[in-house]
Amino acid sequence: MFLPHTDSDREAMLRTIGVERMEDLFQSLPTANLFPNLSLPDGLTEMEAQGELQHIASANETAQDLVSFLGAGVYNHYCPSVVDSILRRGEFYTAYTPYQPEISQGTLQAIFEYQSLIVNLTGMEASNASHYDGATAIAEAVNMAYHVHRTKRKKIILSPGLHPHHRETVHTYIQDSSIQIVGENLSIEAGPEEIINLIDQDTALVVMQYPDFFGRIYDFSALVEAAHAAKALVAVHVNPLALGMLTPPGDFGADIVTGEGQSLGIPMSYGGPYLGIFATRSKYVRKMAGRLVGETTDSKGQRGYVLTLSTREQHIRRERAISNICSNQGLLALAAGIYMSLLGKNGLRQVAELNYHKAHYAAQKIAAIPGFEIAFESPFFNEFAVRCPRPAAEIADHLLTHHDIIAGYDLGQDYDGMENHLLIAVTEMNSREEIDYLVETLSEEPHA
Amino acid sequence: MFLPHTDSDREAMLRTIGVERMEDLFQSLPTANLFPNLSLPDGLTEMEAQGELQHIASANETAQDLVSFLGAGVYNHYCPSVVDSILRRGEFYTAYTPYQPEISQGTLQAIFEYQSLIVNLTGMEASNASHYDGATAIAEAVNMAYHVHRTKRKKIILSPGLHPHHRETVHTYIQDSSIQIVGENLSIEAGPEEIINLIDQDTALVVMQYPDFFGRIYDFSALVEAAHAAKALVAVHVNPLALGMLTPPGDFGADIVTGEGQSLGIPMSYGGPYLGIFATRSKYVRKMAGRLVGETTDSKGQRGYVLTLSTREQHIRRERAISNICSNQGLLALAAGIYMSLLGKNGLRQVAELNYHKAHYAAQKIAAIPGFEIAFESPFFNEFAVRCPRPAAEIADHLLTHHDIIAGYDLGQDYDGMENHLLIAVTEMNSREEIDYLVETLSEEPHA
Amino acid sequence: MPEPTIYDISSPGRQGMYYPDPDVPLASLPDSLIRKDFPFPEISEIDVVRHYTRLSQLNHGVDTGFYPLGSCTMKYNPKINEETARMPGFTQLHPLQPFETAQGALGLMYETQEWLKAISGFDAVTLQPAAGAHGEMTGVLIMKAYHRSRGDNKRIKMLLPDSAHGTNPASSAMTGLKSVQILSDERGNVDLAALRAECDDTLAGLMITNPNTLGLFDENLEEVVKIVHDAGGLVYGDGANLNAIMGISRPADSGIDVMHFNLHKTFSTPHGGGGPGSGPVGVTAELSQFLPSPIVDIIEDADDDGAPLYGLVTPENTIGRVKSFHGHFGILVRAFTYMIMLGEKGLRQASEHAVLNANYLQALLRDTYKIPHDRICMHEFVMEGHWEDAPGIHALDISKRLMDFGFHPPTNYFPLIVPEALMIEPTETENKETLDAFVDALIQIADEAHNNPEILQNAPHNTLFGRMDEVQAARNLVLCCWLPEDYEESAPQPLILD
Amino acid sequence: MPEPTIYDISSPGRQGMYYPDPDVPLASLPDSLIRKDFPFPEISEIDVVRHYTRLSQLNHGVDTGFYPLGSCTMKYNPKINEETARMPGFTQLHPLQPFETAQGALGLMYETQEWLKAISGFDAVTLQPAAGAHGEMTGVLIMKAYHRSRGDNKRIKMLLPDSAHGTNPASSAMTGLKSVQILSDERGNVDLAALRAECDDTLAGLMITNPNTLGLFDENLEEVVKIVHDAGGLVYGDGANLNAIMGISRPADSGIDVMHFNLHKTFSTPHGGGGPGSGPVGVTAELSQFLPSPIVDIIEDADDDGAPLYGLVTPENTIGRVKSFHGHFGILVRAFTYMIMLGEKGLRQASEHAVLNANYLQALLRDTYKIPHDRICMHEFVMEGHWEDAPGIHALDISKRLMDFGFHPPTNYFPLIVPEALMIEPTETENKETLDAFVDALIQIADEAHNNPEILQNAPHNTLFGRMDEVQAARNLVLCCWLPEDYEESAPQPLILD
Ligand SMILES: Cc1ncc(COP(=O)(O)O)c(C=O)c1O
């Protein structure tokens, strides 16, 4: 399959090489277990494979089959047809890292534009070409802040409102270092003030989420001020779509903005591939991990783009590189770039507000159901936590089984004492009817 | 929607034109009913339209939801992913007729190759760039033969085995001319011999189908000889996929080959767009309708392609043109070209044989069911007629309602006296299990 | 580098697509019917992909740049159309399935008929014709059927303004009618005197394009229609130019009796490198009985909580079917998607901006190029591509030179009544910057025509291919290619998959 | 013509995508949290499409031509992969859905783990890592966790052959280990003496790429492994080069303890202009307890007529999660599609032909270019891009000149142990004609290097862009663009749809 070799080509090539049979090419290999039997099935033709995958796909029940209010870091947004129609172009997706700029200007300019869009969206000064996802972007932020302080400051403050997966990832990354993580165990009611209390002269970085995992939006100005007073850095992890309406972290002084780019036109695809956003201040550019595209000129005097500052990277610096990242999320950065270009300023604002209004309508309706309460008073974007009269898991289970609704995310999975809390996300994909249907089924819930 | 005009652009443009308001551009129009109210709904955004169309599409039950043995001129074949991935390229589908060859070599070369593939597949000498579909290709063949004989011969023989839609279409096209159609009312048992009997000195053309509407394959050599002896032309209408294994009409002397190209990688799409194949002998090229691509050289000495012999066409010849055709099925010709290139000689042979074997397995099994008989003894390709113990319509209805099977095509719709006949098509998409399931349900049929 | 043909890159034994071995017992093959040789390319999948990818890059399309090809309405083809048309609920539907299983498709067709009726003012619509010309033939057959139904058998004459598109006389001729040309007057309208002179009792009708192919709305349209009607003729409207008047003026309101739509123009369905098109035909109530069969209708009204039941019906005195099945359904899905996205207001805005764009270009070009019928135009206009003081330059040279600026040339040498015609239709989806750049290029070209004519005569310069020798192609006809003589045919048996 | 940026083509008030007006009552906005200004491009849909379509054409990809970028396995990316990964049953699935509603996806992941295990010989696999380097870090953390679990805390040293890819030392360093370089011997193998010298009780392990980055299968692999194991270390395998040995030799059989796979190399998933990749990690049974969480397992066996129930489980002594959710699922779908299409025999044939193609190129080039380790290679080989008698020519010049022939250059300047390295990996999906044309080009270039060096030094000549000034880019850092200073911001309220 996928081999273009004819029998006579193969013959001729072996002859040119000077061996008789294919097997002769593997003479230098250990003979034990050479050409092992793998006990794998025979190959399938394309039509069989298509059928098989269709069969597997249909064993999933998706946001198309169910009414879903599940978010918790991944959102069911509309992916404009233009995005995928461009992503399907072979010139984009069958190229690799643009090491050879003369024949890679498509990728390079698209990434340069992506960097620009992220800078404008976040209010920062420089963006890299992407990280694997939001979680790893934060891990890289931790690493960067640690090195900005020449590894002298050991303390990293993680907000308890930072996505649990992201916090777990940071722990994995730093597990053998001398970095200490604090803050996670603050009460989840804790606001920026409590975080401020933790900042000291040993603090390298404070990581906040915006909106946070519970959907809450806080004003971080005072926190940033306090951190800067202590010469600590502040990283704000964003849902980039929310920045269509919210004050960008650059405006309140963030040093680093990370984000999960999935909400920018990338399908949910059961968890990936997504897009790790990473932006920072110009002064930290040389400390930032990841690829960077810069503008330059070609020999004909034309504007062009190249990978630049690669002395930060593993292929030049090896063990002294800032990070080990090599392949990144190029195609997803392209997707996000197309999405942002297409929506533009007004479209982003429009979709952000649509999410906002729908979520607030849902919250208001749910709050009116006896026994249900909105858990926090803070402003929120498109997601909010609800205190339920009985365990969220039971409610979610009931709604799924009987009403084909995924009611949200059971916060008890990650937070002790929040067993009765459901995290509900509402996007532009949820019609008013769907919201009303959720409210209706929640109202009918036996509150025993 | 889809307008790039900003308010200030619009202002500036109106000013340049020298009018004040948009309405002023329509001053010369009859004032009665200017800007009428159309009572049409408001526009939808892309995400709403997508949802609406998804909703409409899901109101259909397709070959994916049902087990289908329906053919009758349109076949459920596998469309290789490569075909659609190329068709999605904007440079192909957003271009038009390649009037300007210097910037249309993609389309031109692809059509040139399509012409070549059709010539090789059919065994003919020249192919045009496409007609609308099989039916209109035949209508054009009738017209061509009529004009080859300088309108002196009035008789056109249509085989009763020619698709009913195709025959109807020919009738529509010639309705006011002096052409007479004969042959259609021959017994459907009639073979080529009976057709031969109709050929005379007034006969311009004999149109046969290969395999015919009932799936039957005849040897047309004697018929062609007889026609040629009477100086009549012979058009053979083909299922091009069958030519992966069957003797091409060029080999037995056909003057014209028409075909329905749907089976060459084109989705069923509820009836279109499909592809009208038209090939003929070199000597008739100047009498052939439709666009033609020819090879030439550019000013740099490079091989290139252009539309040629356009003096046959409406934009030059107007009322004396061979046909009125202008837009054709360019993108479908491209699809068929990709499909044929991809399968190549061996793939076409392979898929044709697969259809053949599966259909024969089904026929043999069905013939073994008491009360069911294969209607004709002739060899067949992937479709065959079955005589049932009771009306085909009733059986088909029962199988659809109770077993989600589309059992085939009820021949009683088109042929008097064939109410008990079911036309069953089997393609590479029908697994043995599906065939066995059909056989099983047919066996359980109450034979009352 | 020209791309080799697929025949050039074939090699014996290659295959780009495989099929499973039969899961049924093998039947014996009818030896005498099996083809003996099969000179056909053999190519691997990667090479097929590369070949067609590279070929595509040799094309100019709407997706790559401005394409002001007059009369063709090369507007933006929304990507969502390509998604909706590919929904499996549509693509996997067989046209002969029981209608109960195809209610979605039939409903969509019904709604498409309704939208087209509302936009045009006609009372009934068939979706069957495959393209504009096919719609014309359908319409002319309907006109003939009308006369015949009245026993009026001497009507054998079809009038065609000299500005008509070539398909009009060709379509008319295909039905056996005699074409008679009517001159245009100085303002680009049908010459009323010339028209009257031909209006006798052999008149079948008039085929008129309005706005006409000069891009002008006939100022005497109502009078023209009246003259034809008074003579017992019918008026056929070529709807190719509907993009100028959606929501502005309805052809049926002007008395036109039958008209085709070009979904691949007005309704944004892609042109596909030459097709597929789709050419629905609208008619007045009186003519609806003659429409080709089948059309879609409601055969059982909606009850309280359901949709109506749709079905295919045959008009009473149908002219018959004009092709197999029900028309270019896949194109209808695209056009329907487009229409519902625009809605009533959007349709009107599209036409308004199409007209705005054309007039803007005309205003900026009228000092440099001769515009023989210089008044407010509709969605397109025609100018002359030559100057008396630049005798060596023809419209074609200007066209070829435009390619160097990245633009597709306008339509050349049509309509025939304007010498060296350059027919420019920008469409509404182009922005001001693009139009300005196009004007700049044309002004520069006009200057070159006078001061440096060779640069036009040898154009294009910046394209991969230089000017093609069309004469050679016609003289020395090469219409297909072959495998090389010494190509070793691979064995004809299916390859073993392993 | 360079393409303007999206900032260049922005105009106030344009919008390429609209949203419906809210179907719910409006909530009041928290004014103090609302952004005040938003300098962002505004572009219509058609212009976005044209922009990115034109940009794409400035790229060389596997779909447009040969791409022998060593170490990257730029094989053909089957189109069917793109279809299956886009099935709505996959794309619309939320990663946190109850596992009962995601059995298709979980089953596919489970099967993917099984296939990778069978191919590599490992006992357990995690699919979570996002790319090769991420897999490396995961693997190294597992190695460290292993030592730690044994209370063996002094093992702080990772050995790396001098031919190692840069990610290897970088990944190792990220976990806090100290990197120590091991020289290669003359035959391109790990120098056993050098290795032994470093094998003490501070040894955490060795990261080895096999076949190595010279394209050579280490002739002493078993001995290397034994030395490391004897010293209490573990052996990490960089699986980037697995494409040479599928169905031929299993890394786990050679004693390797942990290895990452590059699905975006060996398993045909596209490289996406830089990513996404996918870097699953396989480990021995002993190490499986340390795998990152979660992995997929059967949590309820199949009953008679059903599939088993799949779920996500956490390995006992997991190192934790290395990213959010379960890995690059969309890439797994592609790789799974590929694997089941190839099947056992097809996987072996792929590797065999990858090795065949590389050796064929090597055989034809060895007389013209210096190949420092000239023996039968695996799926790639490294030659020197310079000659003593052509001192002005560097590997980079050869690379740039290759572009003029339509080829993507090989990898340059890696591995570091070969001066002026040109690392050539043709992959198995290229045909002989392509390889022959590539050889012809390289031979012509070698001739030019000696007789007409400027043509190389000024290359490329036939591409749209000439050589880029990388120094300028680094000196005068411009990392993003902006709307022009005088850009008039459009009002921030959502546009009214009409
Ligand atoms: C004015 C006019 N009428 C009719 C047609 C024919 O339409 P079609 O090409 O769809 O057959 C065209 C096509 O360009 C046209 O411009």
Ligand SMILES: Cc1ncc(COP(=O)(O)O)c(C=O)c1O
């Ligand atoms: C030998 C080798 N190891 C590791 C890597 C890193 O893989 P990734 O780019 O997927 O992180 C590469 C990438 O090119 C490589 O060639």
